Amino acid sequence: MDALLDRVRLWVAERHESLTNEFGAWVAQPSVSRTGEGMPEALVHGMDLLRGCGLEPEAVATDGIPTLIGTADGPPGAPHVVIYGHYDVQPAGPLDEWISPPFEPEIRDGRMYGRGTGDNKGQHLAQLLGLRALRELTGGLPCRVTVLLDGEEEIGSPSLPRVVRERFADDRPDLVLWSDGPVHESGRACVVLGVRGIVTFELRATGPTTALHSGNWGGVGLNPAWQLVQLLASMRDADGNVLVEGFNDGVIPLSPQERAALEALPLNLSEVLAGIGTTRLEPSAEPGYYERLTAPTFTINSLTCEDAGEHRTVIPSVAVARCDVRLVGGQRVPDVVEAMRRHVAEHAPDIEFIPGGTMSPSRTLPETPFTRAVLTGTELGLCEPPLLVPALGGSLPISAFTDELDVPCYGVPLANVDERNHAPNENLELDRFLNGIVAAAAIQLTLGDHR
Structure with a gap:
């Protein structure tokens, strides 16, 4: 040869x-x-x-x-x-x-x-x-x-x-x-x-028909931004654990051979972090750098109140979060989408769950x-x-x-x-x-x- x-x-x-x-x-x-x-x-x-x-x-x-x-x-x-x-x-x-x-x-x-x-x-x-x-x-x-x-x-x-x-x-x-x-x-x-697989989705919260003066209506007008961030907080904790019931169903643990392969990968963590302009990792229950890249995740891609970037002292009429979750072996896209939909319906029924693109792991x-x-x-x-x-x-x-x-x-x-x-x-x-x-x-x- x-x-x-x-x-x-x-x-x-x-x-x-x-x-x-x-x-x-x-x-x-x-x-x-x-x-x-x-x-x-x-x-x-x-x-x-x-x-x-x-x-x-x-x-x-x-x-x-x-x-x-x-x-x-x-x-x-x-x-x-x-x-x-x-x-x-x-x-x-x-x-x-x-x-x-x-x-x-x-x-x-x-x-x-x-x-x-x-x-x-x-x-x-x-x-x-x-x-x-x-x-x-x-x-x-x-x-x-x-x-x-x-x-x-x-x-x-x-x-x-x-x-x-x-x-x-x-x-x-x-x-x-x-x-x-x-x-x-x-x-x-x-x-x-x-x-890894992916499920993208949008969470859309609506309040008053138009933005309201935060002094005249603060504490009275329903604020969709607070509804949205409270829903998001119920979906992932500060340690990076996804709290949506059913989200982790089917996850297959890493095999001994997979763990051995991960341990053999070279890593200069401080150099990697410096390359992206930070000094510490995202909070996560997974301790290792490479283990994190083989685990499910929940990411907020963007948050907006659709205020055209004006940042006025108002109660917004709309708040939107665009998110993705990454999936690993054993997780099924339809099951994850349904778990997300069910969680939103139970915790914030007035917020709309809009599924987007998907790809299986x-x-x-x-x-x-x-x-x-x-x-x-x-x-x-x-x-x-x-x-x-x-x-x-x-x-x-x-x-x-x-x-x-x-x-x-x-x-x-x-x-x-x-x-x-x-x-x-x-x-x-x-x-x-x-x-x-x-x-x-x-x-x-x-x-x-x-x-």
Whole structure:
């Protein structure tokens, strides 16, 4: 295998300029799912990329934006590997904050800048090019492969569970690979085993029909802001414990292997806190930094009295809190939403509970059969032993595979920590992109040996 990987590295080195140009052309194609900008053209571009990497392309119709699927056969008895990515991107955001236009990729200081570079075009393109390299060097692939590029990830992947269910109902894969998000904050490569889920919601309290003078009506006019903060205080205590009955139902404790993986992760806590401009952690019942990122949370995202920022001495007529809760393995989105709705109805029946976007958590245990092969392939490809991360703090739609198919899912992030995904000046280090091609090929080879 070492000799073949040396050939893959040479293949990448000899083609680095054309591969980088291919990356730039993909970023230059807008594909904003939230607005629809460029999506029809991106579908055609994505189909061409799949075809150009030796895959049989197909556009699967959904109720929204089509899903792109590419398939390739492997040797008899080889694992069936699904590679998940998404071809939609976030809106550009404030154009005046971009150094170069978001859909005119530019290389500066060894990085490509543009919307979608790290999230997710550069990362899934590295996976695709790893397949191309193996096919051109060996005439085939070591595994049977299905590439699935989601067109709706940035709007919550509403169609993905149905596509997964229907596509793989009679042809269950052995595992799923995905590359998204940054490497570990230390800069080390990592393999990620899960993601937290999310439920977003709004709490809306109303009082008088218009704002009232706080002197003339103070103590008389119902104040929705006080109603709201008292409700919020009943939902989480000062130690970070969520008090909503039923919220923690089903939470699966960390396994000994997951705890061991967390304890092995490097951490300079004071440096991490200094990086976000604080000196202490949020109060929490969980003592450890990484344990907190694998536990359920309740976050107030914003509080407002809809006073247009005037801050007058009034009793407001409306008070709004926008919140999210992060979920872990064993928690079910419908159960959590119902627990929240029930709590609001019992404690503040006049306050409206408005559910928003949701995404289920996903969990793969370290002891699952393919973990060692993915770790080995990542190390061989990136030339460093990767950290094993039980779960990301954030959310991705990976539960569409773990819940619908009951198969293990492995994340191999290829982006730099400061990729600025979702923000102006999103970027991806070109060395990480090119090395990611080698890593993608190496993982396929180690999985092909796992029979």
